[in-house]
Amino acid sequence: MTSVKKIVVLKGDYIGPEIMTAGLAVLEAATRNETFAYELIDAPFGGDGIDRAGDPLPQSTINIAKQADAVLLSAIGGPKWDNMSRRPEQGLLEIRSQLNLFANIRPTKVTSVQIDRSPLKPEYVKNTDFVIVRELTSGAYFGKPRKLEEHQAIDTIYYNEQEVTRIMHQGFKLAQKRHKHVTIVDKSNVLATSKFWRKIANEVGKNYPDVAIDYYYVDAMTMAIMSKPATFDVVITPNLFGDILSDEAAQITGSIGQIPSMSIGENGPNLYEPIHGSAPDIAGQGIANPISMVNTVAMMLIESFDEKRIAAKMIASVDYIIKNHYVTPDMGGVMTTDEVTQKMIAYIKKHE
Amino acid sequence: MTSVKKIVVLKGDYIGPEIMTAGLAVLEAATRNETFAYELIDAPFGGDGIDRAGDPLPQSTINIAKQADAVLLSAIGGPKWDNMSRRPEQGLLEIRSQLNLFANIRPTKVTSVQIDRSPLKPEYVKNTDFVIVRELTSGAYFGKPRKLEEHQAIDTIYYNEQEVTRIMHQGFKLAQKRHKHVTIVDKSNVLATSKFWRKIANEVGKNYPDVAIDYYYVDAMTMAIMSKPATFDVVITPNLFGDILSDEAAQITGSIGQIPSMSIGENGPNLYEPIHGSAPDIAGQGIANPISMVNTVAMMLIESFDEKRIAAKMIASVDYIIKNHYVTPDMGGVMTTDEVTQKMIAYIKKHE
Numbered sequence: 001m002t003s004v005k006k007i008v009v010l011k012g013d014y015i016g017p018e019i020m021t022a023g024l025a026v027l028e029a030a031t032r033n034e035t036f037a038y039e040l041i042d043a044p045f046g047g048d049g050i051d052r053a054g055d056p057l058p059q060s061t062i063n064i065a066k067q068a069d070a071v072l073l074s075a076i077g078g079p080k081w082d083n084m085s086r087r088p089e090q091g092l093l094e095i096r097s098q099l100n101l102f103a104n105i106r107p108t109k110v111t112s113v114q115i116d117r118s119p120l121k122p123e124y125v126k127n128t129d130f131v132i133v134r135e136l137t138s139g140a141y142f143g144k145p146r147k148l149e150e151h152q153a154i155d156t157i158y159y160n161e162q163e164v165t166r167i168m169h170q171g172f173k174l175a176q177k178r179h180k181h182v183t184i185v186d187k188s189n190v191l192a193t194s195k196f197w198r199k200i201a202n203e204v205g206k207n208y209p210d211v212a213i214d215y216y217y218v219d220a221m222t223m224a225i226m227s228k229p230a231t232f233d234v235v236i237t238p239n240l241f242g243d244i245l246s247d248e249a250a251q252i253t254g255s256i257g258q259i260p261s262m263s264i265g266e267n268g269p270n271l272y273e274p275i276h277g278s279a280p281d282i283a284g285q286g287i288a289n290p291i292s293m294v295n296t297v298a299m300m301l302i303e304s305f306d307e308k309r310i311a312a313k314m315i316a317s318v319d320y321i322i323k324n325h326y327v328t329p330d331m332g333g334v335m336t337t338d339e340v341t342q343k344m345i346a347y348i349k350k351h352e
Numbered sequence: 353m354t355s356v357k358k359i360v361v362l363k364g365d366y367i368g369p370e371i372m373t374a375g376l377a378v379l380e381a382a383t384r385n386e387t388f389a390y391e392l393i394d395a396p397f398g399g400d401g402i403d404r405a406g407d408p409l410p411q412s413t414i415n416i417a418k419q420a421d422a423v424l425l426s427a428i429g430g431p432k433w434d435n436m437s438r439r440p441e442q443g444l445l446e447i448r449s450q451l452n453l454f455a456n457i458r459p460t461k462v463t464s465v466q467i468d469r470s471p472l473k474p475e476y477v478k479n480t481d482f483v484i485v486r487e488l489t490s491g492a493y494f495g496k497p498r499k500l501e502e503h504q505a506i507d508t509i510y511y512n513e514q515e516v517t518r519i520m521h522q523g524f525k526l527a528q529k530r531h532k533h534v535t536i537v538d539k540s541n542v543l544a545t546s547k548f549w550r551k552i553a554n555e556v557g558k559n560y561p562d563v564a565i566d567y568y569y570v571d572a573m574t575m576a577i578m579s580k581p582a583t584f585d586v587v588i589t590p591n592l593f594g595d596i597l598s599d600e601a602a603q604i605t606g607s608i609g610q611i612p613s614m615s616i617g618e619n620g621p622n623l624y625e626p627i628h629g630s631a632p633d634i635a636g637q638g639i640a641n642p643i644s645m646v647n648t649v650a651m652m653l654i655e656s657f658d659e660k661r662i663a664a665k666m667i668a669s670v671d672y673i674i675k676n677h678y679v680t681p682d683m684g685g686v687m688t689t690d691e692v693t694q695k696m697i698a699y700i701k702k703h704e
């Protein structure tokens with residue numbers, strides 16, 4: 001007997017609920033004739049958390065999430081809550097920390113179907129297929145002291161050995177399953193934490209003699225992501241640099257509305273979310289691109305539940321709508337979120 | 353009577369001396385029939401400082417620089433000194449700090465002549481013409497404590513009111529001379545120093561009612577630099593983000609071997625340098641691209657000495673060699689550094 005998987009749904013803000021609805025509808029279609037059983041547990045979070053429960057990360061949500069098999073998030077934040085002392089983003093930082101989601105995995109892949117969408121010339125992006133492994137629960141995001149005073153302000157970048165060691169193992173293991181090439185990104189010609197980062201990368205790397213290592217300074221890496229993205233496989237980088245570089249990497253695909261991501265904990269559930277934001281400017285119009293959320297759900301099926309066949313159905317439906325240009329305005333199409341979703345569902349039903 | 357301008361020459365490492373020689377030769381040609389009088393003062397610095405005087409920033413060099421009218425630097429650092437406790441880069445950080453060079457100005461311009469060199473599709477880069485104003489003597493580069501211990505490491509990001517206020521005025525004043533549009537880049541949804549940065553930007557901005565302001569998070573900015581670079585005019589950003597974003601911006605021109613930069617002090621001399629590094633891989637082969645250094649000297653003539661006509665001669669000679677494809681291998685040409693330099697000199701002599 002298969003157990004029922006508990007999926008916590010954080011539906012998010014602005015376009016968040018719109019794409020979450022779409023992603024879950026496609027999941028339902030793809031699991032119709034399957035034994036995979038799941039339960040969806042709605043919980044308030046982000047701006048929605050503030051509105052429904054008075055906090056971007058209510059204690060009840062963290063309790064539920066800790067007992068789940070996976071956490072599914074859409075996108076949070078927006079002008080409605082920007083002037084609050086605890087903003088939606090604060091909830092995101094805290095859920096990462098409380099679920100111990102220390103590794104954030106962001107794939108950058110440019111397929112031949114999508115190559116024309118890139119702002120880069122095709123000869124620069126072709127064959128791009130790398131993954132950024134971003135440290136997610138330490139570094140500049142969590143270091144203490146952090147002070148905002150009247151005449152000065154301070155942030156602290158902090159890393160200890162255990163934090164850097166575990167993210168390195170994560171990255172090197174991933175490289176072993178891919179093309180056995182790790183790129184360490186830091187600013188070790190200036191920052192002490194980066195010198196430390198590079199030293200541990202070196203040590204951990206010795207345990208993976210089959211994996212090649214190279215090193216980039218973060219500034220030079222922004223150039224290489226544009227000038228030779230196809231040369232990378234697994235990029236391991238501290239929290240703040242990972243935030244910056246993964247957005248740049250998303251942009252070279254020209255398809256930020258399509259990219260999923262995964263944050264990995266040590267024992268608890270993984271968290272899955274599209275990499276884009278809550279797009280307040282287009283919210284409520286029914287035109288948000290559902291692809292990222294469908295890909296995010298597929299990523300969850302593969303990584304948390306090993307349900308590759310169901311994920312493949314969902315991904316095939318995404319390929320189908322892209323090839324036939326059944327897409328939303330951000331991709332040059334004329335369809336609504338719901339129309340695109342129905343096309344995906346129809347495709348899945350037809351091919352079973 | 354015009355006074356003789358004192359220019360301190362820090363010839364640098366690897367390709368540094370090769371391009372410095374070229375830049376100074378073109379300067380000599382361009383000033384032949386002019387009243388502009390200058391004296392070049394060679395001083396050890398960077399790797400060359402370690403080799404000739406035992407330190408990347410010898411006290412004698414700092415003394416000389418403080419009394420100069422301008423400081424001209426090529427590029428420093430490289431594998432020869434990478435394992436030293438005081439590396440060449442340390443000298444660079446210290447000269448910035450000791451000369452109080454708080455604002456680093458890096459132009460990003462894509463002309464119609466150069467548009468094909470960009471890795472971006474022409475429709476994305478056309479009309480790009482913006483300037484990054486990077487804070488250069490505080491932030492993550494200089495904050496204390498900075499500790500590299502056996503099991504942990506710490507860096508500090510620090511900003512005070514005076515530091516942020518002066519860089520803001522610098523940026524807003526520049527915008528008034530340009531297209532009256534300032535973009536503030538920070539990570540104020542996470543960092544205290546960025547919240548502080550944005551607050552002061554807002555206050556200082558009130559003194560410049562003719563200048564429009566907008567705000568980007570640094571991660572989103574890496575996307576915008578690729579997807580809509582022509583929408584920016586003056587970008588003001590903290591030290592670390594400026595390091596990262598200015599390299600990305602350089603890459604969209606596809607011409608990093610051509611871009612000059614200027615660092616501005618409060619009372620002392622400005623420092624001028626190309627934005628690229630010392631390229632150890634091609635040093636000694638006589639094929640380094642001299643264009644960045646010629647543009648750097650031209651920038652110095654304009655900004656420190658108001659010698660626009662001489663600078664115009666130099667810039668015209670650069671346009672000439674690019675148009676005629678008299679260029680080094682990095683630009684797809686077959687000429688040596690010296691051959692390109694002679695072409696520039698011949699052009700200048702012929703057109704006087």
Ligand SMILES: CC(C)[C@H](C(=O)O)[C@@H](O)C(=O)O
Binds near residue numbers: 243
């Ligand atoms: C919303 C923000 C706090 C967050 C971050 O900086 O980590 C986002 O940019 C991301 O990359 O997930």
Ligand SMILES: CC(C)[C@H](C(=O)O)[C@@H](O)C(=O)O
Binds near residue numbers: 441
């Ligand atoms: C060499 C290095 C210390 C320097 C910096 O990080 O500032 C360089 O990258 C630059 O941008 O001038």
